[in-house]
Amino acid sequence: MAMGNKKQRRNASGYKIGQLRDYEKATKKSRRLYDIASKLLPRGVESNFRVVDPYPFYISRGKGSRVWDVDGNEYLDFLLGQGVILLGHNHPAIRKAVTEQLKNGMTFALPTEKVVEAARLVNQLFPSMEMLRFANSGTEATMHAIRVARGFTGKDKIAKSEGGYHGVHDQLLWSIWGPDELLGSKREPKPCIFSKGIPKMYSELVVPIIYNDLEGTEEILRKNAKDLAALIIEPVMGNAGCLLPKDDYLQETAKICKENDILFILDEVVTGFRLAPGGAQEIYGLRPDMTCLGKALGGGMPVAAFGGRREIMETIVPKYDKWPWCTFHGGTYNAHPVGLAAAIAALKIYKQARFYAKLNRLSNDFFRGLAEITADLGYKAQVSHIGSMGFIYFKDTEVKDVRDTHTANWELVFKFAMEGVKRGVLFGHPKGEKLFLSASHTEEDIELALEIAEECLRILARK
DSSP: TTTTTOOOOOBBBBBTTTOOOOOOTTTTTHHHHHHHHHSSSSGSSSSSSGGOOOOOOOOOEEEEEEEEETOOOOOEEESSHHHSSSSSOHHHHHHHHHHHHHHSSSSHHHHHHHHHHHHHHHHOOOTTOSSSEEEHHHHHHHHHHHHHHHHHOOOOOOEETTTTTOOOSSTBBBSSOOOOHHHHHHBBBBOOBOOOSSSSGGGGGGEEEEEOOHEEEEEEHHGGGEEEEEEOOOOSSOOTTOOOOOOOOHHHHHHHHHHHHHHHEEEOOTTTTTTSTOOOOOOOOHOEEEEEEEGGGGBBBBEEEEEEOOHHHHHGGGOTTSOOSEEEOOTTTTTOOHHHHHHHHHHHHHHOOSHHHHHHHHHHHHHHHHHHHHHTTTTHHHEEEEEEEEEEEESSSHHHHHHHHHHHHHHHHHHHHHHTTTTEESSSOTOOEEEEEOOOOOHHHHHHHHHHHHHHHHHHHOO
């Protein structure tokens, strides 16, 4: 698939990677689907994260490092289900496990042997999760984690990083993004509502901090300690691109929480299993009070989990001497056998850890290549990455905290991603998203992606 061929040629099965395509001409079936979908689904999609202008392209299948849309167009995938896909699309071991479970039934609303096996595997990889419960999404995991934290401590407030994303429930959909005047100052950040429909009274229960500002974080946590049940934090801030912790920020913040009887909840929905078999807490030497997992946990199926210290999690167990009897957790689809079949297959591969060395080597080559390309073309940019996730900040000064990301050139991120789509590479989501690699990516994939990235950025530099 040589990049030298610039003609918009197409075969019967759609455009191949590297072939320049006119978006609307190449996605006619997606357009027809969108015309129907937009009458049934707001903006024709099932999540606001999936909105694409002028309309989305609809995916039909995936294999390894590639996906194909309904028009037959092929894409080299660095979005990977927003980090869900770690081993590659349609992995044979996961597919086999799911198929075998389907033969035995789908769900029973009763425990199965698989829940014990899956819990044991999670505990082996995340020893800090002495006890755990399964859920169906990262949103559910964080929602239940903060409920358990409140139930255990008897305190109501939750601290979170400004810019940190912990799902779409009302309790934490705050201070993700917003006008500067509503966010407050860096030393005194204010809870900023992110969505209509959220009761404003929740603002009294949210305490924002600025990630990587250790002095400011300590001041805010100590000031609010008597009311704070927990701090929930992403070890790597993925919602702000790929913002890495500086100067032992995570370790020192965990100490501050411990000194002030504030539970330290590590949201590893994105980083869990991706950065290492034991997630970011393995990389950074952390032992949080509680952990939230999702995305890669299910190997492509909707599986999540939350857990932590035994005495904290045991608040879920009913005790009938006092009302309320417990911190309640439930759900019809929790520990769904089909999802757990996929999770167990994936967890066994993560535990073996054979693919991480190659994945991290290719990831280093990819992100270093992007850094060299942007520098050679004269862009003021920083490529931030850890393991197999990363992001390009188009900005001439250091990005240390979330406020620094506000002045990055996000419009250029969007344009770069769409130029990639036109050439069959998903450099994250077309609306701007961190980039991921999988165990299925090859050296040839990386070489091709960097060649296309250079072409895209060279074209944008002329504009």
